[in-house]
Amino acid sequence: xxxxxxxxxxxxxxxxxxxxxxxxxxxxxxxxxxxxxxxxxxxxxxxxxxxxxxxxxxxxxxxxxxxxxxxxxxxxxxxxxxxxxxxxxxxxxxxxxxxxxxxxxxxx
Numbered sequence: 589x590x591x592x593x594x595x596x597x598x599x600x601x602x603x604x605x606x607x608x609x610x611x612x613x614x615x616x617x618x619x620x621x622x623x624x625x626x627x628x629x630x631x632x633x634x635x636x637x638x639x640x641x642x643x644x645x646x647x648x649x650x651x652x653x654x655x656x657x658x659x660x661x662x663x664x665x666x667x668x669x670x671x672x673x674x675x676x677x678x679x680x681x682x683x684x685x686x687x688x689x690x691x692x693x694x695x696x
Contacts, residue, residue, distance in 0.1 A: 597623045598660045599633035600648050602667045618694040619661055626690075628659065641670035652685045660687055663694045 599619045606612050616633050623630035632651070636644040645668075652660065660681075665674035672680075678689050 594627060594629040595658055596631045596655060597626070597628035598631045598648060598651060598657055600645065600660055600662050600667060601633065601635055602638070602670060603635045604638050605663075605667065615663065615694050619692065622661060622692045631655075631657075636667070636670055638670055645671045649681065649685060652687045657685075657687050659690050661690050661692050664691060665689075 597619075599616070601612075601615060603612070606615065612635065619633055620630045634644045634648040634651075636642070648660065651657065662668070665678060668674040668677040671677045682688055
């Protein structure tokens, strides 16, 4: 259940960097706990598949713009590597959307 009193936080990660669906479930739980700790309500976690990249990233950008999201959480910048050079993608994303990328390292 989404808490509409808190700003919404979205997540983004590469599916291929996780060994199983259990690891992805753990990632989502970690993001949920991080969101709560930081005063956000956790929304969707966008999982990029290398075979269709950058489609999921583009959907994330559209959601950020449509819903006026202020922050997106990633486990690390390397999750942006399917889109381009991670540091450059971060700068471009933040410039275009006005949202910031926050990193929350999740144990494998």
